Amino acid sequence: MNRRVVITGLGVVAPNGVGLDAFTIAIRNGISGIKKDPELQRLQFSCQISGKPEISNEDSLKYFTELELRNFNSSGILYGVVAGMDAWKDAGLSVGITDEPDWDSGTIFGTGTSGIDKFRESIYKIDDLQTRRLGSTAVAQTMNSGVSAYIGGKLGLGNQVTTNSSACTTGAESILMSYERIKSGQAKRMLAGSTSDSGPYIWGGFDAMRVCTFKHNDTPEQASRPMSVSASGFVPGSGAGALVLEDLETALARGARIYAEVLGGNINSGGQRGLGTMTAPNPTAVKKCIKSAVENAGIEANAIDAINGHLTATSKDSLEIQNWSEALSRKGIDFPYINSLKSMVGHCLSAAGSIETVAAVLQLHQGFVFPNINCEDLHPDISSVIDASKIPKKLIETELNIIAKASFGFGDVNGCVILKKYTS
Structure with missing residues (x-):
């Protein structure tokens, strides 16, 4: 079996826009969602x-009952359910209650951690001799598969319902795992996506590692500066992105709107060998991931019109550009357009790949390249490799045919998805 896989629904909960309409307006206009955080x-x-x-x-x-929200304290599950159910409705699919599960539909919805604030809240109230007082809602909110379990129950999904976790590569991985399940004929439809909790218990470790910027506490919208010489670290973020992937035949049969086609991709690891470590990518593995994704998609490297990069506003941005250039054998003016959503939303960690893929799909479907904000002072190590015009500072309205979306995560893991404008 070798089915074509298309995207028929999108949902997003992002710092600069909750819901598809608000998010689209924000990314087209370069609107930042980064703000002062009193906590x-x-x-x-x-x-x-x-x-x-x-x-x-x-x-x-609108997504949970009052009873479900009682003692509920998991922002990651909240974000994931909102994005997931919005994507389902956007695809024109029913959310009605039925006795029979939908055997043809499932979800792979990833996360990095789950319900850490719920754990903290529960444990803070008790001592070791009172652990049975954690509360009856603690398990569902803190188990890693909590987000997929909530979504699976609300949509009545009867196919695979699971949660993956691969740091910043989680979203890209969930999409490719869902793609493979449909392509092999094991499902007709999969809700792919990922989410990330908010708050100091998620972000504290990164602050301690000194990888987050501290130079823009009074100018938050200017803080996230991918590819900039003045970049000083990433801004912690959170949210969720969701995409309904569907067998083309099934989508056409029900008259679904088709946003884009998933041509393929690749997932690999650098094994923390060579220059790869727990926190740094192995460049050989990154380039191999990109090349293998292009090959798996059945395209030539010169067919890629745009790249939605990982590009976190750290010292690794220049290395990522170099890796793309070498993997695609393209540089200067021949390099594709490239942008980083992180300039507007910060680094949404395990949710980054799925939120950014929603942005990539919107670019394909509507024909635009969103601007890179805060990138007026392009890093010289980047400008020496690619032409500055390929890093747009303003919205570009142009037809795109193929976009490559990549995510690179802690643990030296990589994912690259190849997306194409749908044509019959």
Whole structure:
């Protein structure tokens, strides 16, 4: 079996826009969602800003019952359920209650951690002799598969329902795992995505590692500076992205709108060998991942019109550009357009790949390249490899045919997805 796989639904909970319409307006106009974070300031973090989605209790009640929200304290599950259910509805699929599970549909919805604030809240109230008082909702909110379990139950999914976890590569991995399941004929439809919790217990370790910027606490919107010579570290962020992947035949049969086609991709690891470590990528593995993704997609490297990069606003941005250039054998003016959503939302960690893929799909579907903000002072190690015009500072309206989306994560793991504008 060799089925074509298309994207028929999108959902997003991002720091600069909750919901597809708000998010689209934000990325087209270079609107930042990074703000001063009073909690990080109170706790005397070096980095006192963050990219955090805003979902009111009123909006939460559109997805959860009042009973479900009682003692609920897992932002990652909240974000994931909102993005996932929005994507499902966007695909024109029913969320009605039925007695029979939907055997043809499943979800692979990833996360880095789950319910850490819930654990902290529960444990803070008790001592070791009172552990049975953790509460009846603690398990569902803190198990790693909590987000996929909630989504699976709300949508009645009867196919594979699981959660993957590969640091910043989680979102790309969930998409490719879902793609393979549909392509092999084991499912007709999969909800792919990933989410990340908010808050100091998620971000504290990164602040301690000194990889987060501390130079823009009073100018948050200028803080995330991918590919800039003045980049000083990433801004912690959170949220969720979701995509409905579907067998083309099934999508056409029900008259679904098709955003894009997934041509293929690749996942690999540098094995923390050579220059690869727990926190640094092995360049050989990154280039191999990109080359293998292109080969798996059945395209030539020169067919790629744009790249949605990982590009975190750290010292590794120049290395990523160099890796792309060598892997594609393209440089200067021949290099594809490249952009980084992190300039507007910060680094959403395990949710980054899925939120950024939603942005990549929107670019394909609507024909634009969103701007890189805060990149007026392009790093010389980057400008020496690719032409500055390929790193747009303003919105470009142009037809795109193929976009490569890559994510590179802690643990020296890599993922690259190749997306194509749908044509029959």
